[in-house]
Amino acid sequence: MCYSCKLIAYAKPKCVTSPNMTEFKFFFYPMASERSSYPVKIVLNKQRISSQWSDEEIAVEEDSQPQPTDVEQRAETEPILIKDEETAEDVWKTDLQEELRITGEESGSKSGKPPSFEQRHFDEDFITQPNISPEESVEHYPNSDGPEEPGTSRLTSEVFSTEQHRPAEDEDSLELVMVKDEKKEELGQTTALAGLDQFVMDETDGQLWTSVDPGRHTDGHPDFSFHATEEYSQNISIFPSQSVLPSVPTMTDDVWPLLPSSIGKPHADMLSAAAHMKKHVRTLADETRQQMPEGQSSEMLNSNNDGNSLALQPSQHQHRASEATVRMSECMTGSNMATTSTFSGYSLSRSSFNMVKRMRTQWRSGGTTERRFSCTFCGKSFQRFSQLKVHLRSHTGEKPYTCEQCGRSFTKQCNLIRHAVVHSGEKPYECTQCGKCFTQRSSMKSHQRTHIGESPVSQHVVPAYPGDPHTSLMLSQTKWSK
């Protein structure tokens, strides 16, 4: 959102124009007044505390917007279910270009088909915010002088969720189309097709789409989430030359009256405003990059945008989505994922999807490398994908195996089996020297080391477990070192 040009912007994938090209729409919505900035509350930043809002925002919020709204509550409680349109096998067959194509396909809604829950949430997730429809953005702006019914929510979960809402966008918003072009040689053609209101982008990497943590501020103002990439921001070219101007699609008169007077109909101010938004694109993308932990931005952010979910979770997880969940935004910010369970772990599926594909590529090209699967979270490598899959649970907080007696969950089934002795009281491991029993073998072995300690002479000569440096180290560092 720009407080200078009074525009609110966000991007949304539009459709697939060719196997190598995906269109994205930039929607710019006018702010009717300074006070109209208050709808940024609609950003649904659930993590931000109220004290972070300005006094004015709080005042407005208290006056006219009972909280939390139903939508906010729903967003907090309902899991994000991402529809998987590809089988795992298909995923393996795709290459990076296909991935881009998929990104466009999955983002495109099926016209004439009611939005499914998954699709709706996907779109919400992708758009991230602002979660306000163009129609409402006009209706509820205080400047519109429209009487606002008490209790009327400014929010809607259906906003922009499907193509069915597009007419409203076309009517009330200034629509800019961004064309994601994968091949530079097609740039000229794309430019010709794009016209004035299209951004021609160049792509050099398959991991491009990012999103901004909605919980951030920009210049002291609430931040609208934003989807773009640093590559895009670097190469973004709005109205590169005046020569493009003749190709400007004519904006309908239905649109222009809704824009702030400073923007008006297509003229120099419009170009200035667009150039201004370009600056925002770049700024926000840079901020996004800086915010992300190093080495994670591409994977993590990219995962938030589409619905290609690779079912990395075991089947049990489908019954325990509420248990093995993770808040995607927290993944993006690197906070503790395991301790906060709000959204379904499926929100990470895209990340896994990209990661797995990358790993497979690495495996194919790497040949006979010892460690073929690397975790993009921590960089740890594994010989087998199944090992990595289990390892990923430590990052996602997924614990698919739950004890029926105490409800505690575990990342591995063997851990659950091992845990069962806690309830049964069974101590199957007995010390051969003293007869004391233990629940775990490692506990018994640890105990047996104490027996070895009873013989200070032998502890250096005959370790409890020959070849076990840990034993020798323990002995040298404990009582015998005194």
Added chain:
DNA sequence: CTATGCCCCGAACAATGA
């Protein structure tokens, strides 16, 4: 190849005794 189970180490925490 994946799924599964076993084994292991290490960390965190609690209980206990000097």
Added chain:
DNA sequence: TCATTGTTCGGGGCATAG
């Protein structure tokens, strides 16, 4: 209070079955 010991669990390596 501190060191020691025991308990519990997380997580990696590996073997094996399918």
